[in-house]
Amino acid sequence: MTHRVVNIFLSVGMFVLCAVFLYQTNKLSYPSNVFPYILIIGIAILSLMVFLQNIFSKAEVIEKLEKINYKRVISIVAISFLYISSISAIGFYAVTSIYLMVMCVSLQSHETSIRMAMKIRNSFILTIIVVIIVYIVFNILLKVPTPRGFLI
Amino acid sequence: MEQNIFELIISGFINSLSPYHIFLMAFGVTAGIIVGTLPGLTATMAVALLVPVTFIMEPASGLVMLGAIWCGAIYGGANAAILLNIPGTPSSIATTMDGYPMTKNGEADKALLTSLISSVIGGIIGVIILLTLFAPLAQVSLKFGKPEYFWLCIFGLTTISAMSTGNVVKGLLGGLFGLLLGTIGLDPIAGVPRFTFGYRPLVQGIQLVPALIGFFAFSQMLTLMERDEKYIARYKQTSSLLKSLLSEMLQKGKSVLLRSSILGTFIGMLPGAGGPVASIIAYNEAKRWDKNPEKYGKGAIEGLMASESSNNAVIGGALIPMMGLGIPGCPAAAVIMGGLLAHGIIPGSKLLVESGDVAYTFITSLIIANLIMLPVGYFMLKLVANILNVPLYFVAPVILVLSSIGAYALHNSMLDVFVMVIFGTIAYILSKAGIDPGPMALGMVLGPIAEDALGVSLVIAQAKGSILQTLFLRPVSLILIILSILSAFSPLILDYLKKKKIFESEVKRNDSSCC
Known part of the structure; x- marks a missing residue:
């Protein structure tokens, strides 16, 4: 498995996490929902950055991960x-x-x-x-x- | 009054130096180091466990022992952090960052001794500040309202960018993930359950200590066991290390020790902040002020000195509002305050008038306890370091068993043990994707404090009708905002300046070779 694949999996996993938490946050009222919204938006933006970085990445991030047992x-x-x-x-x-x-x-x-x-x-x-x-x-x-x- | 205080200090020293008190301190420091070394058993737990023992003693003797336990436990947390990459107490999170790499580099002895000396120096500086400034400094801590707390947490969180040079995006992602985990449970403002997914026990939230044990102990053991290595690291006892290390520490780290100890004392004064926040901020500041910040995270002695001196200096700081105002700065201070109250001593403005002898015996005993910690800790670190000579296939399962007890002992809850294993597995998987547990732990530590402070600030802002005025324009907030911006962007600016310098020197070299 390469670093690129792992990073794509990571960003997709984080998107799913954001979706689950966003669904729950929508049920909350002010001020309980303020902090979670800020965090979810932050995670989504950073995950998108990781995703785009790896989709359009050059050869250096395609190197393989060390072998794991x-x-x-x-x-x-x-x-x-x-x-x-x-x-x-x-x-x-x-x-x-x-x-x-x-x-x-x-x-x-x-x-x-x-x-x-x-x-x-x-x-x-x-x-x-x-x-x-x-x-x-x-x-x-x-x-x-x-x-x-x-x-x- | 000044004469009285001076006399109280002298009599406090004389009381502390009685053979009985020295024995109690030696016992307390030893017990504290053992409990602090065991992952999951916190300094607060060590102090709380022995509070009932003090009920049969004179008030001053009981407090002398509790203070010594506290000092020993905070220092003891560094042993597991350095040798196994597992913070023995939450205050040692930042110690793992350079302590464990030093062990991996074959410098376990040096790291352990550095942490011991730094802890002693930090502890003594903290107590000296407590002794001299506790009345005026207690007033400063009162200027910290919720908006200031929020910015203090943000300042702490900016450490992530310094912590994760090389991949700031993943570091921030880890930090935000930790913050999100910290929101599980009751909302601190409205008391509404959040993100429990219908599972009622989650209403109590994710407990910090089991999560930290999972992040650092369980995931670290998985990482070690996935390889076929026999030992964690090779351990060679270094002879005549003390002299060379002392000169190295004096040469490299005078300012680091002083700055970190003052920072630790100041942060310790702020209720709720405590050792983890102090050590993280001190570590970040040491890195930010260093000419070679890239060496941090790879076994920089300065990083270790910053973390360990600041977390022990917190003790002096936390006692300032507790003794001066009756407001404990951290859970361990609250337990000691309980001990004081049980002995009929009421902390606050009348403490010096009504029980000045007990108060000053307690404060001066902390200096003696720190000095006693030097030989006791030195003797014990030789024993502790030998863990590295035990094969990994024996160490790892034992650590997992101790971690399970540590997670369970906090609330007698098996849920905490499951949290430890689940979070450890998540941290292990995320570490394979390049997200270290450090930022996640930082997020979990600071998240609830930050959210509580933000929530209350928003409510205040709503009542006052101005978010700008409440959250941004208060003098202390403004200072913290500026510091946060500097802290967040300084690694990027330093990186840019360094690259520019390298580029310029290369251009110069090319020019000279052309000529």
Whole structure:
């Protein structure tokens, strides 16, 4: 994907955002609508500038983006959503332990020099240490509440 | 009266230097640094968490500890900002701009030590201003009405143009996007719910801290994890850094430190502005006054000095209206004011008469606390910097867990945790399109303050029958408008002048080679 395509996607995305917010702003009355109108107009003008700049751009903005490991990013976001979604139901410490184990092991996948058993052992030790420290620091010392579920 | 104040200052110093108070300060600074380093746990939270502990103490001792926690937490926010590009507290947003690039350049030690020394200097300058000028300066802050606040926010927003040299349009787009996100929830003037899309919990608006954790922590972790790198950056301990750094700071940054500390103190005096606004404006001013502004954002030590000295100077500034008038300048000052009230001490004009000894012990203890922060912080930064030696596949998931707690702890709300992840994902996607989280965060910080100020100003203007008179022609507003215009266009003018200079030197060179 090139920078030009990304910029066009960005400006189109911003136009859609403006349309959605404009529809909502039209339902508001003065003075609640003043600030949003100013912002929407500003975003629309700047998005148009980005759009036109890229439609009529010269070769220098057509350079390709650096390669991104989309698969890994999407899986991290998905696992993170799953993690926070299950916290309230199951319990912070139980889900956090599973999350840390899964993330640590999966993020070491490109470390070919480390054996799988070693990866699991290291991740397990880290998980135990982190969960204990988090419990002591947040629950006992700082009295910061953590979400509760049917487990701990 | 002058003699009395002098005596109170001396007795305040003597009280602050008692072994018990020094122990409380050392404990407070350490606890503050730890809480400040953890993303999502703010300085206000650190102070609020330990207010109940002070109830069993003498009023002066309780305040001494709270002040030390506040100083430590504001400084501690820089550690995560420098090492992980995650502001530990909102006051460290501007610290990420040059602190993290310094880490990437292999200068983590230098960045951490610079932030420590700058914080101490800024903190002390702020307290000295508080000590000497708190009565007259409290009156100046009263001249700031809503129209002036609006222009102060606009002045802060012009930082975006300086922040995004290279692509000002995308920087502004990011800033406006942040401002738009800040409008979600109840309208500050009429109390009308906006942009909730039928989802009732959104009426409370998007909370700043979870959004900032998302912008900086979650998106930063995604960026780091998308690559196959083992470490965030290589860390090498630099020996005998302190001496060379001190001479470099004195050589390059005397004026930066002084200007940023004075700016921080002044902005701290303004209710609602606080550390984030102070550090952003001080950073912008440092860049604007520098002969080589292009080095900012790439690891300029001056940028780091500006941000860190100003956010710690805010403490002295925020206490000026709180102690002099009973108006807290920021949430942490409000919590400390609550502590004062709980001890039966009423801030305001009678504070010096009725509880002068407690007030001056508290103020002078802030100087001592800042001095104690130097050895405590120096010892702790060696430990903190070792985070860089832990492989990324261990650091990243732990940061995500800590970020989740930070987002949740604010209101015990899982919605905030979802906000953190969603905003982090949006910031990550936008960063691929060249929109950095900095301008978005700036928009979110300043948006609600700016809108509130604009809304009230419009209502006043309607009552007075003149928008021009209310919004534009007040003396302080006029000064801020001129400063905003200068700040917005100075990067473009400087860029033009620089290109012109390069062009002229090339023409000269060509002429001489022809001859």
